[in-house]
Amino acid sequence: MNAKIRDSYEVIVIGSGPSGSVFARQLALAGVRCLVLEAGRYFPRHLFPMPEIDSNAQIYWSGGLEMDTTCRHGIMRGKAVGGGSLAYQAILYRFDEYAFGPWRAVSRIDFFTPEGMHPWYEQAEALLQMAPVDETYRNECSRIFVEGHARFGYIAKPELRAQRNCRWDQGNDCIMCLGGCPIDSKQSMPHTVLKTALRQGLHLLPEFEAEHIEPTQGAVLVGGTYRKRSKLRFRCRKLVLAGAPLGNTRILLQSGLGSRLPALGKNFYVHTQWFHFGLFDREICAHRGPFQVYGSQDPKMREQGFKLENTFPRPAGLAWLLPGYGRSHHAVMRKFRQLSCVETAIRSFHPGRLQLDRKGHMIIDCGLTADEERRTKIARQLAYDILSSFGAGKIFTSRFSICPHHFGGLNMGVDPKTSCVDPAFRLHGFPDIFCADSSAFPNAPGMNPALTILALSLKASSQLLQEVG
């Protein structure tokens, strides 16, 4: 950290996903001099990389997937202005008691209830335009998904998404949104929350990877590399960590703060998402029209800690996921249009761990146990039953699970020995460093997390504003 200090700010935010964007918006609206540092690039909608391979390489860390120590689970995390919101499907849920109960139990924070978070959810929902997905344009894969739930005694309903005017009547396919929405109908952060902040004078520096922080008396220094070449350093009064579990844990470990935060990296959780593809003798065209029209909304599944998702990968994703090699693999790829898909999402209940090896590579231990395996089998059987009951000739399970939802590493709680972030969203022992993103989650909720990340960040930024506003 010996580069000259380039500039000073009241607040610096590291990361521009849902959490960083909300902090930036609230601070900018209050007139606070604020800088957002983002490792990824800025993509206006007409510059999204269109070939799938390019988009994986450019809007995700490590080309799309970072495998865990077992090589059975691939973490997907966004690396661009907007973070994961560029690629997300904008399916938004308020957490229920199944999510908040285990949060309260482990953190001993009492505002983790549907009622306690209600005012912040209301504000978060007002930031985005949310509506149920229109069923009119659903494809055959969605029909199999929703009718399959009913056939086996489960409930699925249309998903609530932050989107508008998706132009399905003009042949638009929402699967494109996985690489960024080219018509800006999806309410991603750059399109909504960050736009307001930039209009209010927010400073944004893309392509800057923060590497070290140094808390000093009344200030925090942030050092890192711009465009993989220039070393830069900034000073701020307050710092917000919004780099998500892997990003925040890495910065704090690299900064040598692990010894002062005994729980750092220790409470890491994922949702493992396995794809099950049914091969039909007719066209299904799972890639057409609206995407993820339905989702499981069934208390029986909540109790068992899994749900089914109505997804489908883009072609390169399918090639990664389909088992087999050579001709047999090629033969199924050719039948892209005849594949239907049911994805199973399993909530992990046991903590994994994030660490750095001696070369600075992240070691990702998802901590999954026999209990997760057991629930994975139950969910897989249901997916197989649904697909075969509609006439799938063959069914393939993906060779690994993907984990687009990851949590913890800096889990919230009252006890500094077992948690990193206190109930006022400050790092234990570091009153000038705030965090309210997915890394602060006490454990895995089993639900889509983005709305709660927005709500927590709104609550945290109101507290930060009492000190800098």
Ligand SMILES: Cc1cc2nc3c(=O)[nH]c(=O)nc-3n(C[C@H](O)[C@H](O)[C@H](O)COP(=O)(O)OP(=O)(O)OC[C@H]3O[C@@H](n4cnc5c(N)ncnc54)[C@H](O)[C@@H]3O)c2cc1C
């Ligand atoms: C394909 C996909 C679909 C999804 N669909 C949904 C959905 O429908 N609904 C839902 O609720 N959730 C969904 N998610 C998950 C959701 O996108 C994430 O949970 C959410 O984006 C996490 O928000 P965050 O602010 O905690 O972190 P992120 O969005 O991950 O943002 C962190 C940002 O920090 C940056 N960063 C990290 N380290 C550094 C550093 N050292 N220096 C500078 N910048 C750094 C990263 O580049 C990134 O931009 C999906 C995710 C994926 C990948």
